[in-house]
Amino acid sequence: MKEQQNDIAVLAANREKAIVKTSVIGIFTNLLLVGFKAFVGLVSRSIAVILDAVNNLSDALSSVVTIIGAKLGAKQPDKKHPLGYGRIEYLSSMIVAALVLYAGITSLVESVKKIITPEAAEYNTVTIVIISVAIVVKLLLGLYVKKQGKKVNSGALTASGSDALFDAILSSSVLASAVVYLIWGISLEAYVGVIIAGFIIKAGIEMMIETLNDIIGKREDAETTKELKELICAEENVLGAYDVTLFNYGPNKNYGSVHIELPDTMSVDDVDRITRKIQTDVYHKTGIILTGIGVYSFNTSNDAAAEMRNEIQKTVLSHDWALQMHGFYADTEKKTIRFDVVLSFDVDKKEAMETLYKEISARYPDYELLIVPDVDVAD
Secondary structure (H helix, E strand, O other): OHHHHHHHHHHHHHHHHHHHHHHHHHHHHHHHHHHHHHHHHHHHOOHHHHHHHHHHHHHHHHHHHHHHHHHHHOOOOOOOOOOOOOOHHHHHHHHHHHHHHHHHHHHHHHHHHHHHOOOOOOOOHHHHHHHHHHHHHHHHHHHHHHHHHHHHOOHHHHHHHHHHHHHHHHHHHHHHHHHHHHHHOOOOHHHHHHHHHHHHHHHHHHHHHHHHHHHHOOOOOHHHHHHHHHHHHOOOOOOEEEEEEEEEOOOOOEEEEEEEEEEOOOOHHHHHHHHHHHHHHHHHHHOOEEEEEEEEEEOOOOHHHHHHHHHHHHHHHOOOOEEEEEEEEEEOOOOEEEEEEEEOOOOOHHHHHHHHHHHHHHHOOOOEEEEEEEEOOOO
């Protein structure tokens, strides 16, 4: 476990450096764009260009918030917060989303004002060139920031990169409106401003929803769960892996628990050796720290128990709300049966358990039953 903590500390330090470096590049680039676009917007009296500059300013502020979040989130665990401060990054992502949303609403208000009270813009060749260069710069910046965000698993960076790519597309609409004005004398910039504002608001809402899901806690994706189960089941003597539960304490800080099924002939020493090896292998291959591994005993030499297992499984899975049965063990001498059943969220747990107890007790009246309901937390 100490080795795992050391590895986590190194990864966290490298990740923080990458986030700060990328964010500083984003701040510097966006501030340059703000200066150029604000100048062009004021000279040409273009509300669309000015709003584009405001959008770039919000991006620069977002990068500042991202740096603060990364710095605070990388703080080492202490007595009060033993699992670290990683979730602070989700709060910084929420602030970034709020800034984007505010910029979008402000842009919408200003654009609507210009539609109601139009003011002719004055574009020229220099304006076109500056806007074109800004589009290329923003496109390259967006691709770079998004790539770095995915590389270090930073939601704030990935969101900033996506926002920059949106900016490049929206700036293209500003360029198009300027070209239309120069060629045909038709002013579309206020309407383009409304379109820009709409996209900004949409991006802000989506970012906020995604961050809220991370804060509340969401179902782990099926690929991660599948990979974890396959890795565990590849271990010799492991007959199954169930009840995978993952706890996220910030990007790249995942803890988890799982139940594994082992033959009932194994000693405690064998179980200890296997569970420790699983913890090590899972961490080095997935970065997930398994803080708990429960064990189910599997009947290996009792034909009567095997037959009971098959019959009970048929009964349980005959209900569409019973998604899985596992952890089955029958003691034919002490007359006990125990197993877990994964229940759908669509069924009332109390009614489902009463049904199962009634049906299985009717089939095996001499046996004492213990049925544990599991929550469908993983695919």
